[in-house]
Amino acid sequence: MTPRGFTKPLYILPFDHRGSFQTKMFGWKGELSTEQTAEIAKAKQVIYDGFQKAIADGVEKEKSSILVDEQFGAAILRDAKAQGFHFAMAAEKSGQEEFDFQYGDDFAKHIEEFKPTFSKVLVRYNPGGDATLNREQAARLKRLSDYLQGAGQALFMFELLVPAEQEQLDHFLGDKTAYDLELRPELMVKALEELQAAGVEPDVWKIEGLDRREDCEKIVATARQGGRDNVSCIILGRGEDDAKVHEWLNTASGVDGFIGFAVGRTDFWDPLVNWRAGKNSRDEAVAEIARRYREFVDVFEAGKKA
Template identity: 60%
Template sequence: MTMVTGYTKKLAILPFDHRASYISGLFDWKEPLNVEQVLKVAESKQIIYEGFKKARIPKEEAGILVDEQYGVGILRDARQQGTITAVSVEKSGQKEFDFAYGDDFAQHIEAMQPTFAKVLVRYNPEGDRTLNQRQIQRLKRLSDYLHQTQRLFLFELLVPAEVHQLELVDQNKDAYDSQLRPRLMGEAIEELQQAGVKPDVWKIEGLDKRTDCEHIVEVAHHNGDHNVGFIVLGRGANQKRVLHWLQTAASVPGFIGFAVGRTSFWNAIVDFEAKRLSPDDAATLIARNFEEWNSSFEAGRQSGMEPNETSAARSHADKITRKENRG
C-alpha cells in the first residue's frame, strides 16, 4: 500500500525547542542543570509561549515547536487549547541525529500527543556516507512509526558545508549558501525520500532565489509526495534577511509557512533576564516579531511574484528597514 504523506495548510510556527545553545547562549550554563536552573529555563520559555498567545495570527495556522525537557507544561497547555504543537525528538547539540530518549522515543511522543513530531538533522549528501547511513536508519524507523500511528512528521534539514565545499568558494559561507547549498539540499531530500524517510513538512534554511525554491519543491514532489509542504526557518539571521527568505519562498506553491525562532525571541529574553523588560513587555515584543513574519509571508504569498516586483512586499520590507535604522 502506498503511504500518503503531506500537509498543505498554512503554518506559522514559533520554535523555541532550543536546548544546548539556549542554555549556553542565554545563561552561560552547561547541562546537567540543577533544579533552580531548570526552573529558570522553563520560566523563560513560558514568556516565549505568552508571546505566542499574544500574537494576532489565526489559531488554525499558528503553532509552537518546543522541547519536552523544559516545555512539558507548555505542550500540555497548548494541546488543551487546541493549538498546533510540534515536539522535538532529537538529542540537542549533536552533529549526528539520534533520539533524545533513545528507544523510548515512541512513548514520549505518545505522552506529549503533538500535532507534529520534529527532528533536526544535519545531512550533507557529499559528507560522511557511513554517518549519513546511520542517520537514515534511525530516521526511517521514526518515519515508519509516525505514519503507522498517523502522526505528522516535521523534518528540519540543515546542510552544513564540508571542508572541500568551502574550498570551492574560498571559505566564503555566503557564497556556499547561494551557490552550492540549494543543489545539496535537493540531493539530500531526494536521498532521504528514496531511503523511505517521508516527512509531511520540510523545515528548510532560507533560499535567496525563487528558482531555487521551485527546484526544492519539484525534487520533493517528484516521487509522488505531491502534498508535502515546506516551511522556512530563520537560522538566527537578522530581520531583513529573514524577511527576504520569507517573501522569496511565499510566492512558490508548496511553501506553506515559516518557523522563525531566535530572531523572534532572543533579544526579548536577553532583556528580560537582564531585568530591562518586564515579562509582559518581553512577551509583547515576541508577539510583534511573530506577527511581522506572518505579515511578510502573507504579502509575498498574495503577490504570486518575487519580492522586488510587489508593492505590498516592498512597502513591508521598507517599514522593517526604517525600524532597524531607528533601533
C-alpha cells in the first residue's frame, strides 16, 4: 500500500479516556449503569464545549481537532461531523496492555458510521519486550491499516507508547526519567521500523514527549523513510504539568515533520475535577479548558516561528 500522510497543522484536544476516566475521575469500577455512562458523557461535553469556545475565541478551525471515544462521546462525534471539525475516533479497547479492537470484527462498521477524519489507536509496543505479543499486535494493526487505505474511510493515527521493560528500567536503577531520555528514543525508532516492516502504515504518529531536538529529528526521519514523505508526527502530553508540556512543544515545534500536538489531561483534568467538586461553575470550567488549549496552540506556533 502507498503511504498517504497528513502534513497540515494539527492541534488535538484528546479526551478519549475511558477506563482511567471511569476509575480516576469518577471512582467507579465494573460495568457502568446507564446513569453513570450519561454522567461521564456529560463531563466530556464540558471538554468539547471548551474546544468550541477556543475556536470561537480565535484558534483556527482548520488546524484544530478533537479525539474522543464512541462509548461516551457518540453525540460529540456526530456534532463534530456536522460542524465540519477535524475529529479522531478511538478504535482500541481501553485499559489493555495488548492492542485489540474496541468492537472486535465490527471495527469497520463503526468507522463507517461516524466517518472520522482519523481512526486512532493507542498501542504499547516495546521492541525489547515480548516478541510474540509484538507480532500479534502488529498483525491486528496491519488489518486496520490495510482497511483504512483500501476503504479510504479515514486517515490512520497511531499513538505509540513504549513503556520500559523491567530489565530496561533496572539498567537505569529504576529511574524512569533516565530511561525516557537515554533509551526510549532509540526504542521508539526501532518500534517504528518494526511496525513499518510489518505493513502498518500510519498517516500520523502520536509520539511521547521528547527532550532533545535530535531525537525528534530521528523519529521524523524514520516515519518518513522509504517514500513516506507526507507522514507526520505530533507530540503528546502524557498528563505532565504545564511546564513539561511546554518544553516538549517547544522542542518538537522546531522540527520539520512535527505538525502539532495532542494534549488532553494537562488541559482538562483540573478544570473538570474542580467543576465536579463545586469549586467552579460549568462556564468557568469551559473557559479554563479553552484558555489552556489556546495556550498550547500559542506555544507550538511560537516555537514553529522561532
